[in-house]
Amino acid sequence: MYKALTLLAAEEGGAVAAGDGGWWADTAGIMLVLPFVAYLLILFFGKKLKYQGGEFAVGALGIGLVWATVLFVMNMTGGVLDHSNTFEIARIGSGIVFELGWMVDGLSIMMYFLVNFVGLVVFIYALGYMEGDIRVNNFFASFSIFAGAMLVLVGAPNLIQMIIGWEGVGLASYLLIGHYWEDLDNVKAGNKAFMTNKVADVGLILGAILVGVAIGNFDFAALSEAAVSQNAELGAVAFVGGLLLFFGAMGKSAQFPLHIWLPDAMAGPTPVSALMHAATMVTAGIYLMARMFPLFQNLAQDARPYMVAIGAITLFAIGLLALVANDIKKVLAYSTVSQLGYMMTAVAAGGYTAGLFHLFTHAFFKALLFLGAGSVIHAVHSNNMSDMGGLRKYMPTTYWTFVVGSLALAGIVPLSGFWSKDEILATLGHEGYTAVMWIAIAGAFVTAFYMTRAVALTFFGEFKGHGEPHESPKLMTRPLIALAIPSALFGLLNIPGVSLPGIGNFTEWLSVRVVAMGDHHAEAINFGLAAAGLGAALLGIALGWMIWGEDKKTQKERDSLEIPVLYPLLRRKYYIDDAALGVVGATMGPIARSVDWINTYVIDGIVNAAGALTKGLGGFVYGILDQRGVDGFVNGLSVVADGAGAGLRKLQTGRVQQYAAFFVAGAIVLAVVFVILI
């Protein structure tokens, strides 16, 4: 509390000046709307165009990127922006107002930039990748929704709009994962992703209701202020509410044990995987944790050890799984889960900036790696690394960009991954999670190890597939280069203690104005820790090269590192998928059998008796009541109506003056009655 207030005071003191963004911030909502406009345009006009409507998707994100970039630069140069536009939609009960709108502050600007930039690059890549594929029109329509829902999510000024975007992202991911629905496995993968996320969404919604109703406001600004001022009502629900929100984040951000959907989600087209793993979908959970950071920082500190533990398990144990995957996209998928573990661990431990910086750098190099993998898959027509090998000769651009991405992911100085991972390690050390810090260093070793394997099996040795692979078209390689540059350089944006002239650093851009985050920022590079992280990564690369390097001739020999206990465990993915099925089977089996017995002997008996009774009753009702009683009554009625009609219709002569005569006679009768009665 004291620390937070002093930081707030220090920031108010003039170190960082707040701006409001002016016209660009007031119109930033256009970014949230454009992808949905593109969606409609793609559906109605897309099929006539060359890329089946992909042009609209690219255009929408291109225009959005203008806004995102302007705001990003303003945020860098003119002081941190803090702005929000909201429109009241409804009032819930007496006090709670439901608003839609958009936020323009450091955190959301960073996400706008990320989604628009990575999204645009991936969309352009997809124009080439999906050309000639089936249902390209549908693909780009869903893809637009995917990006648009994510923008709605990160632009949300309150928890309710965030949930709307959250569900939109889940829906779009379901549609995209199941894009090739002719294959039942892909449909199942989509279902698995949707269901797993739904389980977690229950946590999100309950948590949102709990903390929102506690202070009667779902607004992030109000929640942050209440958290910093130690609001008693919010404090009462902070621990449970915080854990529930974290549970929600676990689903989208694929934390152990809810990570099981993410590797299966590789069933979708590769551009989907790239966007899903970089900027949209999986970052949503981390973003939620960052938005609610004041809650965890000020009120729900008790929840932290649990969250850090989940993150630590995720970053290490799931990273190991990448060592045994044969599908290159699954290697990258497990790697994403592992890196999400890093981010979650950092944010949970109190490293607001550290976690988000890793999210930022990771988005670029992971999108790069996925697009590179897509380029390779495009060339060899297989996802399996056993069908690859030696591709560096055939696909030089893909090879070099993939290596840059791998080194950045492994955390080799001076590429971006090194700086962000180092900051996480520093934060973990500072916050007192020393054991977790060592796990994270070990995780860095594992990361470098499996990426070396992936690079060696894909690009070195001899080509094992069929035919002659070829470099991808420019429409696909240019995006790789566009992503390789930020992957290499963006780490320099947040070197501890270094403020770049004129633009400051990442830490300053993300400081939020409503409340101070109060997280720790290292003042200088901790060379010991950096050396440990870098050493672990180099060791991983060296060891990986020794095992899978170029010397080993056949792919099978190269990929046969059989460790007795570990390998079977990893191949079965720690039996988590089996356990999930087993638990459901074991508990549901006996229940199902007993239900079956009751069904056969008890319920059937009752049903049969009821049936016989009903039958007898039915005979009586039909023969006596219906045929004679009801029918007789109905027939009688119709006879009466018929006769009355036949008599009365003679009155309708069609002679107007006769009617008038009746009318006058009636009036006279009424007048006489009136006079007599009064």
Place this chain on the structure above:
Amino acid sequence: MLLNQFLVLSAALFSLGVYGLLVRRNIVLILLSVELMLNAVNINLIAFESVIRSADATGQIFAIFVITVAAAEVGIGLAIVLMIFRNRRSANVDELNLMRW
């Protein structure tokens, strides 16, 4: 007070109207009879208003309403008559029996 004379005039006009409505065979004359009845009512309203002199001149305003409605009614009525005459070359109500069952 002249009220009784006005009421007698009104009653006479109304009765003439009713008589015309019932016995005339020409549609135009029937319409005229209806107008006669409406004007009888107007006379009645004005006569009572001149006695009561309510603050907001209800009787006179109501008479204006009646005149307005009567004008509209004659407009529609003559249009119908015109159409009937064009179709059947006759304005005799006894020959008009389309509206029977």
